[in-house]
Amino acid sequence: MILYHGSNVEIGEIDLSLSKVGKDFGCGFYLSADKEQARELAERKTEQLGVGIPTLNVYELGMECMNDPDLRILEFQSYSKEWAEFVLMNRRNRTRIQAHGYDIVIGPIADDAVGYQIRRYVSGLIDMDKFMEELKYMKGRTMQYFFGTEKSIRYLTKIQAL
Numbered sequence: 001m002i003l004y005h006g007s008n009v010e011i012g013e014i015d016l017s018l019s020k021v022g023k024d025f026g027c028g029f030y031l032s033a034d035k036e037q038a039r040e041l042a043e044r045k046t047e048q049l050g051v052g053i054p055t056l057n058v059y060e061l062g063m064e065c066m067n068d069p070d071l072r073i074l075e076f077q078s079y080s081k082e083w084a085e086f087v088l089m090n091r092r093n094r095t096r097i098q099a100h101g102y103d104i105v106i107g108p109i110a111d112d113a114v115g116y117q118i119r120r121y122v123s124g125l126i127d128m129d130k131f132m133e134e135l136k137y138m139k140g141r142t143m144q145y146f147f148g149t150e151k152s153i154r155y156l157t158k159i160q161a162l
Contacts (some may be wrong), residue, residue, distance in 0.1 A: 002159070003031035003145055006042030008052030010161040013151045019096075024107040026090045028148035031156075032109070033061060036136045037142050056162040061145070065104065065155040074100070076107030079114075079135040081128060083107055086116060105151035109144040133143045 001158040005011065019027035032038045033078040035056070042054035065071055076083040086100070110118065114135065125150050147153045 001033065001063060003033055003059045003061050004035050004038035005029070005057040005059065006038035006040070006045065007055050007057060008042065008046040008049055010055050011057045011158070014086045014147075014156065016148070016150065016153070021094050021096060022091050024087045024090060024110045025102075025107070026093065026100065026146065026148055027096050028105075028146045029144045029153060029156075031061075031147070033145070034142050037109075058159040058162065059156045060156040060159055062157065065152070068155075071103045071152060072101055073104045074102045074106070076105075079108050079132070080104035080150070081132055083145060084118070084121075084128070084131060084135070088122065091118065091128045098148060102149070103149040105146040105148070106143060 014029050016027070016029060019029065022025055023030070032041075037055055042056055046052050046054045066073065074086075076086070078088065086105075087109075089099050091110075108114075117126075117131055117134045120126045120134075121128065126134070147156065
């Protein structure tokens with residue numbers, strides 16, 4: 001499977017210590033199967049940081065990882081209450097210590113519109129049922145692939161940078 005990581009630099013080697021806290025699935029390396037979405041993220045990151053050039057880092061995921069008994073993999077097929085609670089748990093975690101024990105997590109990306117709904121839920125403006133109802137109307141259910149451990153990133157092979 002081909003996956004993309006949009007950045008403002010070419011990534012020579014994945015360094016999990018550079019991961020940011022408070023992300024959807026925790027500190028880790030995030031990729032997308034959607035090339036255009038990754039390209040947009042690269043452009044946005046370059047603009048935000050004001051340095052580098054939009055770069056699409058292309059990886060191949062060795063699918064044998066799905067059968068590795070030493071890897072803990074969690075997959076959310078779509079927005080759900082379980083997905084929302086998992087994202088909330090990770091976004092609230094402001095430490096580099098994972099709030100979960102998974103090596104790889106696959107699930108919908110919480111874009112700006114989803115982030116807005118999360119803030120409404122957290123602040124008590126809407127309950128979980130309303131939160132889930134609002135998520136049903138989100139468009140572009142792009143899936144994200146999270147790699148949070150060294151043993152998980154060994155299944156990623158860098159192909160090129162565009």
